[in-house]
Amino acid sequence: MIKEKDWIKDLVIYQIYPRSFYDANGDGIGDLPGVLQKLDYLEELGINAIWFSPVYRSPNDDNGYDISGYQEIMEEFGTMEDWERLRDACKEKGIRIIMDLVVNHSSDEHPWFLESRSSRDNDKSEYYIWRDPLDGHEPNNWASAFGGSAWEYVPERGQYYFHYFSKKQPDLNWACPRLREEIFHMIDWWVDKGVDGFRVDAISYLDKPRDFPDSTQPPQPDGYSFPDTLAGRPGTHAYIREMNQRIYTPRNVLTVGEVSAPTVEELGNYVRTDREEFDMAIPFVPPVVEIDTWSPDKLRHDIEESYEALKGNGWWARFFSNHDKPRQVSLYGDDAQYWEVSAKLLAMFLHSLPGTPFVYQGEEIGMTNVKLPSIEDYNDLDTINTYRQSLLSGMTPEAALTRARLISRDNARTPMQWDDSEQGGFTTGTPWLKVNPNTAKINVKAQRQDPHSVYQCYRQLIALRKKSPSLSRGDMTFLETGCKELIAFTRSTPGEALITFHNFSGQELTIPDALLSAAGEALLSSYDREGGYRGPVLRPYESVIFRVKKPKPPQ
Structure with missing residues (x-):
């Protein structure tokens, strides 16, 4: 598969979190016309592919990762015509388009779910995972990743539906052939519209055990326990291979799986060429685990181990940052005394590695974590759940807020810092999430004019990678x-x-x-x-x- 898609080795992928990139209409929310206005900036940086976090229709319970319309654009982001104009402009500049694909779950406001929940015998009844109550309670003791039970009761059916994430994100039932056909048709539709690849969200959880046994894991403070084994079941890999054989390989599109893979062996199950699943993968590690375990020695060990395991039989996604992680210079570098040089070090290290480098928006100017004053200032479900669980475990509100700030995904989601104005040049209105106050020091405008800035370091690295065969393929x-x-x-x-x-x-x-x-x-x-x-x-x-x-x- 990799040999057929050798072009992926020449990509430098820039991830855009649309809500926070640039607001073109002043409503405080980033949008597709805003991306179009900043496309020259991305071309100047040197990237040649953009990964868009979800832009589909969504009620935004989880900032677009709860999709209510897979073939529609979220109204806040613009229209399908805006997307098509952006697509055409990207094609003119030689920039490939990678869309986020969220098919482990949908929104509970998706038409499929609205029909499925209406009765036990409707046309979409089997599109989601339903179970009868057990002794008048949830079918088992499983916890949701965002806190509380993984089950939600629906009186119309007299049953519970399963949601590994938010209760507004019911899991799709991949065991239903008709559902899989609907999903394959939708993916094909986007490829026909000009999409070059997909980053596939939370893909390790497609297959579920039929009996849903109780978990033996220690309970969370709210009394529910995370499942023993849900990630990477054999059925999940079979579903991924089916997607690959039906669409990805025949259509020559790039695939990046977001996977739960705590070992190199498990990572290889998703990306080894002979497995015919994904071209590369982004392993998800909970921020609290990464903060507690990270060290330079572990970094070297992990990279060397994965390199030797996949050399000649796979490819690597190289990243320090994305929308689910604290800012890299705050996590791995020094965002105080050595802010600039440590931001450059992280860039130089990453872009020197074998694999395809990913740049998350704002990383190229060294954006840092933010300490918002109150939990009410945070938007991220995981941050709010961490705060709540910390309170339940006995922490003071101050200590709970400190912990939530440290791991918050909103660290990466504060608006892009374009200039030194109060709202960072992101919007003329009130931003959906507060701008980091250090925009007065860290911003695009200042760094584009500075030949020794973090931004200019990224430009040099990307240009060096393009002309150096050692960096791209050595x-x-x-x-x-x-x-x-x-x-x-x-x-x-x-x-x-x-x-x-x-x-x-x-x-x-x-x-x-x-x-x-x-x-x-x-x-x-x-x-x-x-x-x-x-x-x-x-x-x-x-x-x-x-x-x-x-x-x-x-x-």
Whole structure:
């Protein structure tokens, strides 16, 4: 499959969260005409593909990931004609379009669900997962990912429906052949309209156990327990392969699965070429887990393990940021004293790795986490549930808010910071979510004018990747530095080799002489504002990319 889609290796994908990108009509909500107005900016950055978070019709319980009309555009974002104008403009600029595809669940306001809930014998009765009460209560003790029970009672049927996420996101019943045909028809329709690929949301949960046994996991503070085994069941992989065989491979479209894969072996089940499922995958790790377990040493281990596992039999999605994660410079770097250099380090590290790099909106200017004053200022369901569960566990409101802020998905969803005005140039109205106050310091306008900004570093990296076969297709070899915070590796093809060093710490670290002896011309340093690379001692969060010296010909 990868050989047939070799073009994916040349992509640099920019993720747009439409509500927060740019508001063209002043209603406080980003929209499709806003994206069209900023397309020249994205072209200047150098990206050649855009992944759009959902723009479909939705009541917005989960910011568009609850879809009530798969072949319609959300009114707040514009019209189908706006989407088509944006599509045409992207095609003219050579920018491919990747749509978010949410087919584990729909909105409870989707016509399918409205009919399904109306009775037990209607035409859409089996499109969702229904179970009878058990002893007058829910069919089992399962928790929803967003808190509370995973079951919701409907009097019209006298039954409960299953929702792994919000109660307004009922899970679709993939065991129903007629439902699958409806979904395949919808995907085909979007490909016919010019979509080049799909990022497939929450795809690890399609297959459900028929008996829905009680969970043996410890209960959450509200008394419900997360399922023992729901992700990656054999039936789920069978459904993914069916989608691939029916649509993805015949239509030559890119696929990126958002998967629950805690091990490299499980990740490989989704992306190994011989499995014929996805071209690449984005593993979902809950922010609290990532915050608690992240370290430079773990980062290196995880990348090396996945590289060796998939080398020659798969491909990698490379990302530090997306709409579900805290901002990368706040999570992995230093968003205070070393904000700029650590933002550049993260960019240089990621874009040096094998795989397809993803840039999440605002990452290219080093946007940071935000500390909103009150839980009422947050919009994200997961943030609100974390706060509620923390209160139930005995935390004070202040401690619960601190914890919720740390993991909040709204860190990534604050409006794009275009300039230093009060609303960051995002809107002339009142934004749907408060703008980060540091827009006065961190914004596109200032960084486009600054030759040493984070934004200019991204432009250089993307341009370097496009002209360097080592970065787009080369082999990778990690090098031993003797220090867990100093990560070094080479990227090489028969005609070119690069060597990179990355100091993931706030301390000075020295490059070993044995490794530095291979370094030739320095191509880029995270300290370019200070004149670039100075010598074997790397400054805090310094990252450097070198060409490897060519051996001297024999005399």
